[in-house]
Structures are given as C-alpha cells and as structure tokens.
Amino acid sequence: MTTVQIEMPDEIASEFYRRAPHPERRVELVAHIFREYFAAHNAAESELDLLNQHADELNGEAEDVLGYQVLP
Numbered sequence: 001m002t003t004v005q006i007e008m009p010d011e012i013a014s015e016f017y018r019r020a021p022h023p024e025r026r027v028e029l030v031a032h033i034f035r036e037y038f039a040a041h042n043a044a045e046s047e048l049d050l051l052n053q054h055a056d057e058l059n060g061e062a063e064d065v066l067g068y069q070v071l072p
Contacts, residue, residue, distance in 0.1 A: 001027075 008016070020026040051058070 016026070016029070020029045
C-alpha cells in the first residue's frame with residue numbers, strides 16, 4: 001500500500017473525520033470513493049474518443065435536423 005497526503009477544504013475534512021473516525025476506516029472510505037469515481041470516469045476515453053465512437057449517429061442526427069431547415 002502507498003501513503004498519499006492530500007489537502008482538502010476544512011468542511012470536507014471535518015465530515016471525513018466524523019464519518020471515518022478510525023484510520024483503517026478512512027483508508028476504506030477513500031479507496032471506495034476513488035473506485036467509484038474511476039468507474040464513472042473512464043480516463044482512457046477522451047471526449048474526442050467518445051465523439052468518434054458515436055460519429056455516425058451524431059452525423060445522422062445533424063443531417064436530419066438540416067433536412068428541416070428552410071433556406072430563403
């Protein structure tokens with residue numbers, strides 16, 4: 001296991017120590033928070049990667065919208 005030192009706002013630190021008063025519980029809580037965050041935010045996928053994955057669908061929607069456009 002690696003030791004990490006972080007700074008956080010006082011109000012978050014107070015709540016953190018209230019919810020996890022024992023050091024081993026703090027480690028579990030921080031690990032859980034990071035796992036949840038990493039699962040929800042895949043670092044491997046950039047915004048460009050996501051756009052490229054859905055390019056055909058997005059282009060189809062754009063063409064559909066343009067079909068309703070009335071040019072003078």
